Amino acid sequence: MISTTALRYFVEAVRCGSIRAASEILFVAPSAISRQIGLLEETLGAPLLERSRGRSTLRLTAAGELLMRYAKSVDSESRRLRSEIEAIQGLRRGHVNLGIPESLIRDFMPGFMARFTRRFPGFTFNVQVYNSPQLIEMLVDDRLDLCLTFGNVTHQDATIAYQRLLPLYVYVSADHPLHGRETLRLSDCAEHGLALPDATMWTKQQYDEMLAKAKIRPRLVLETNSYELLRNVSAEGMALSILTPPLQDTQHLAGRGRYVLLKDPRAKPQRFSLCVHRGRNLPLPVTTFTNELTAELEQLEPESAAAAVRPGR
Incomplete structure (x- = not known):
């Protein structure tokens, strides 16, 4: 099962372009974000980020792209659920x-x-x-x-x-x-x-x-x-x-x-x-x-x- 905390950290890191920038937004240590992303990769059995020396901006792998798409759909459905409850x-x-x-x-x-x-x-x-x-x-x-x-x-x-x-x-x-x-x-x-x-x-x-x-x-x-x-x-x-x-x-x-x-x-x-x-x-x-x-x-x-x-x- 995908951890909602890990997913939130992953999405913020991708949006910010780096783990360090995400840590400043989330008020969480960079090491904690890296650890959560590592747990996601273990859960899914695939690397989510391309890792190479000298790269300043995070780049998604094919699996990372799929996870970002999933995260957007979860966010969209969550907002829809809240709105429909309000509609009731x-x-x-x-x-x-x-x-x-x-x-x-x-x-x-x-x-x-x-x-x-x-x-x-x-x-x-x-x-x-x-x-x-x-x-x-x-x-x-x-x-x-x-x-x-x-x-x-x-x-x-x-x-x-x-x-x-x-x-x-x-x-x-x-x-x-x-x-x-x-x-x-x-x-x-x-x-x-x-x-x-x-x-x-x-x-x-x-x-x-x-x-x-x-x-x-x-x-x-x-x-x-x-x-x-x-x-x-x-x-x-x-x-x-x-x-x-x-x-x-x-x-x-x-x-x-x-x-x-x-x-x-x-x-x-x-x-x-x-x-x-x-x-x-x-x-x-x-x-x-x-x-x-x-x-x-x-x-x-x-x-x-x-x-x-x-x-x-």
Whole structure:
């Protein structure tokens, strides 16, 4: 039988990359961790870690990889069991590990989560904000229960629970010459300064290809890894930025500009998705949260398109 203590020490050592680093987290002597890992290897009859001189970071053997997978499944099932016991008590409590991109921290998620917790006041959340490819990696590694993503960031171990296409818009400040236009083409933006995503963002390649096909060399004013900064510098009139419309935009950009539809054959809509880990049995509280989120996203579908073209948004 596998010792739960030994398994915990092994997992922490692998996560930290070394036994010494794990000892500082666990407040246990390195020799005690090594002894427990040795007992695991005796129990399973196979080495779990590659051992060679000069290696600074722990590396798993094939058996070690299998044990890590087992440890993750035990942790996942333990959390599911706790959640289902809580569910028997009427969903008074629950915990959700959620991942979202930066562009949702203002427009939609705070309001939705506030409405949700008014109905389920015992829920708690851990919300991680990263770009979409990182969120998918965290999801399939079971560090997240679900995540919202933009773009074609699919993974064979991720299931799409909800998806829609969002058209591209140009955010134009209130005093910009293009503010009064109902639609724009890429050629209309060519003579104006642009604020664009930098190379760390997945949209960088999409935008570069789009501008290259239009034979436009952009007059670049600013590059950044922040969609919030792109939107705000455009609202201040510093540059134009190409963005998807907000799902809900009820805050500080009112009166400072508007989203103008980019009606250009080269402008491809972006995928917006709600993803969960394929094959994972989600705890009932997470399933409840996912269903509520999906229902509200479906209700917002007509609203975001109308909001994008409304002046003052």
